[in-house]
């Protein structure tokens with residue numbers, strides 16, 4: 001039987017791609033193991049790499065504030081990333097890194113069994129195998145897909161760093177989070 005601690009231990013010792021070479025700590029993710037929402041970000045940044053925890057830097061504080069405004073408590077969700085180790089200089093993870101790390105995400109999904117996956121940004125959406133040319137095609141929609149034989153509902157929105165940089169996007173981001181909260185509440189697992 002798989003369990004979240006075993007997944008986290010394997011992630012912490014993982015050397016499947018070159019990101020392990022420069023990482024300080026891998027960031028398995030964590031939170032409520034009975035979460036209705038699994039939040040999936042892109043990859044750890046500087047502070048996440050130092051602490052081994054997801055979304056503890058600036059974009060994490062921004063995310064926390066918007067989750068709270070949307071009525072979603074951080075302690076109620078499970079938060080992880082498409083890629084569990086920090087890419088050097090915070091570059092975007094490559095599709096090879098996303099694909100290599102994906103089995104860990106799928107194991108976490110199969111263990112938490114969230115009603116909804118909240119995919120933050122393009123790397124998270126790609127790790128869910130969503131097909132799109134531009135995030136705007138899928139943002140704000142619930143997409144049902146099958147990941148490794150498991151039916152999942154994915155709701156994609158911006159990565160928090162985008163509305164953080166572009167204040168005009170903040171209302172859309174907040175409305176997306178509110179909608180995700182409502183959808184998760186009304187979905188039986």
Ligand code: URA
Pocket residue numbers: 041042043044045048053054055056057059060081
């Ligand atoms: N950005 C992410 O996508 N994930 C984190 O954990 C932190 C910043």
